[in-house]
Amino acid sequence: MNVSTQVRHSRTVRLAAALLSLAAVSACGGQPAADAVGAADAAAPTTRFSENGVTVTLSVSDWKASEGTLTALFTPEKKGFHLYSTELPATGIEGVGRPTAVAVTGALKAQGGLKAAAEVRSISVPGVDAQVPVYPDGPVTTTLPVRADGNGDATVLVGYASCSTRDGCTIPVSDRPVRLRITGDGPTFAAS
Missing domain, CATH: 2.60.40.1250 (Thiol:disulfide interchange protein DsbD, N-terminal domain)
Known part of the structure; x- marks a missing residue:
């Protein structure tokens, strides 16, 4: 794997880890991006x-x-x-x-x-x-x-x-x- 491919792979792994971390926080009672209240209407006040x-x-x-x-x-x-x-x-x-x-x-x-x-x-x-x-x-x-x-x-x-x-x-x-x-x-x- 060349340096350019390694950098892209490293960025992809970090991004995937960050997304998994965010999903875990949401699933464990953290503050999700869209609560169950208003999930169907993301712009709801x-x-x-x-x-x-x-x-x-x-x-x-x-x-x-x-x-x-x-x-x-x-x-x-x-x-x-x-x-x-x-x-x-x-x-x-x-x-x-x-x-x-x-x-x-x-x-x-x-x-x-x-x-x-x-x-x-x-x-x-x-x-x-x-x-x-x-x-x-x-x-x-x-x-x-x-x-x-x-x-x-x-x-x-x-x-x-x-x-x-x-x-x-x-x-x-x-x-x-x-x-x-x-x-x-x-x-x-x-x-x-």
């Missing part, structure tokens, strides 16, 4: 925050004719933690739990109900007579159809609580605001 043991990723996708889908991916930061059903009453069952919630105000309006892409299961909680509806441990994706009600400011209000049967619960989050701006070009999230 996206924002993220972490609070009380859960990372929430919000995006607006499929934006056409002032309508789209607001997606919220709720990811507990520790293994073994679950989120409560969107159908749970606002104050929980006998005070236990808080619903996974996403609502919009201002220049953005809901066009239907919040849907979760996870099966609800019921668990028994010591000291509570009724079963409590939760999602399986791990991430939960919710979607809310939305439409713009003109241009202006909008707010997404996010609520949730996460619990573990072994490690207890985190402090619930209620009506955590995330700001958006709606223009003729569509929605954009305000800087966090």
